[in-house]
Amino acid sequence: GRLVAATHNKGKVSELKDLFEPLGFDVVSAIELDLPEPEETEATFAGNAILKARAAAEATGAPALSDDSGLAVTALGGAPGIYSARWAGEPRDFGKAMEKVQRELDEIGATDRSAKFVCALAVVWPDGHAEVYEGEVHGELTWPPRGDKGFGYDPVFVAKGETITFGEMDPDRKHAMSHRANAVAKLKAALLA
Numbered sequence: 783g784r785l786v787a788a789t790h791n792k793g794k795v796s797e798l799k800d801l802f803e804p805l806g807f808d809v810v811s812a813i814e815l816d817l818p819e820p821e822e823t824e825a826t827f828a829g830n831a832i833l834k835a836r837a838a839a840e841a842t843g844a845p846a847l848s849d850d851s852g853l854a855v856t857a858l859g860g861a862p863g864i865y866s867a868r869w870a871g872e873p874r875d876f877g878k879a880m881e882k883v884q885r886e887l888d889e890i891g892a893t894d895r896s897a898k899f900v901c902a903l904a905v906v907w908p909d910g911h912a913e914v915y916e917g918e919v920h921g922e923l924t925w926p927p928r929g930d931k932g933f934g935y936d937p938v939f940v941a942k943g944e945t946i947t948f949g950e951m952d953p954d955r956k957h958a959m960s961h962r963a964n965a966v967a968k969l970k971a972a973l974l975a
């Protein structure tokens with residue numbers, strides 16, 4: 783059936799299409815549908831994910847899938863976290879956002895460069911029922927940024943056991959190990975149960 787990807791982020795739309803079309807869903811994005819972008823007023827990834835999916839489900843009458851995600855840096859107390867997109871300013875500049883992370887780590891002389899990506903995927907059905915699944919991937923931050931694949935903070939993130947950044951990695955390989963892939967696996971298990 784039809785599934786609205788309740789996101790305005792082109793990187794996420796492309797990853798969600800790659801992940802859900804093989805399951806037989808006809809994925810159409812909030813960008814294609816020209817849906818308004820709701821303000822993210824919740825304090826958690828899961829809260830914001832449900833808020834975004836609910837807005838799209840209500841606007842379209844179709845089931846909606848949203849993704850709220852971000853980078854949580856251990857030495858920064860989990861920042862930027864739910865503010866990961868907002869650290870890139872308006873219009874979004876992730877070069878600046880990555881520099882801000884690096885500057886803040888320098889300022890506190892951090893030796894711990896561990897970080898994780900977190901992804902909360904929410905599905906809201908036309909009857910209003912909501913489900914949310916979270917996935918994570920742990921790794922280390924590198925500097926300077928490397929690679930032009932992926933999006934967002936990918937060029938500074940090296941997943942545990944890897945030597946290249948997500949920005950240097952083939953999309954298929956990222957999709958097999960990412961926070962989004964881990965959340966998708968939980969969602970798939972629930973949908974197919």
Ligand code: ITT
Pocket residue numbers: 788789790791794819822834849850851852853866867868876899932933934935936948960962
């Ligand atoms: P929507 O709310 O419309 O979905 P957004 O970009 O504003 O788009 P978020 O509020 O969830 O989405 O912000 C998440 C940010 O975290 C995103 O803009 C990226 O910079 C970063 N991020 C999330 N997943 C990522 C990934 O797989 N690789 C790199 N950065 C990622």
